[in-house]
Amino acid sequence: MKKSRKGLVIILLIAAVCIALIPLFTLKGAEFGGSDDAGSEVVSEVDPTYESWATPLLEVMIGGELPGEVESLFFCLQTGIGVGIIAFFMGRLVERKKLGKEDQDL
């Protein structure tokens, strides 16, 4: 990797972590709900008579709201699938370069 790029990558990584975490530490006591809830607030404000006419399929099937823990399980699953695919291919690509076989297909 070119040297200038290495520096850039490190700076970008630090910046990314900062953007994600600074609000958590500076806004003490904020409750960090989803912006969708704020969205439904606005709906009830501008259109007070509107009633939601459908409930999510999963909530109908389990007859209630999805428990928080299970929801985080599904979110983790989603992240895991994505990271798995990226890491798998990235690993193969890195190895290919390391073995000097860059001109070969995976």
Added chain:
Amino acid sequence: MNRKQRKLVALAAALAISLGIIPAANAMHIMEGYLPPVYCVVWGVVCLPFLAAGFFSIKKTLTSNRKSLTILAMAGAFIFVISSLKIPSVTGSCSHMTGTGLGAILFGPASVSILGLIVLLFQAILLAHGGLTTIGANCFSMAVAGPFVSFGIYKLCQKLKVNRLAAIFLAASIGDLFTYCVTAFQMALAHPSETGGVAASAVKFLAVFAPTQIPLAILEGILTVLIIIGLENYAKKELKSIGFLKEV
């Protein structure tokens, strides 16, 4: 009560209500049932040509070079990861990024509509996040409008000879922000304010979505640049074969 007090009460009520429904705390996508049926159908139909174009575009990419499947899968996986991460933002609420910019830059905006739809279906069915009735509208904002803006900005930057990484950053972050603007507009169309009509209510929805999203859009730009740097380092061959890097 004066204005300020009223605002405080409203804020407190908002906090109380959202505390009560934290398990279903979603970010960004339009929730199940929050668009009247007509709008659901219309947005769904609007998406169809893009999805068809995306299907043929992916098919063409893969038949011309089967090996580009690797990068396509990574672009799809990137959307999967990025859109599952809810990040706290400066406004005190959480939202997540879209991740569609990467695919749009690499494969063109049409292909991303298919990748985005897969993610939206996953979230709508398993996570009660977004919804099956609103999938057309969500698909349009996240998988059609955002990617097309990303792609347009990237091409424009190329014309203007902007540094490539800067172009990627701009394309990904503005595309992400635009997705939320479209969402706000869709909500406003379906729920026009009694006093000011669609415009007034669009401003209200934008005020909710936009400030939360700006830092996340920047974050998405950074992450997209990072993964492109990685790919440029290790997957030159593949990037050349999909036309992203020019043959030297």
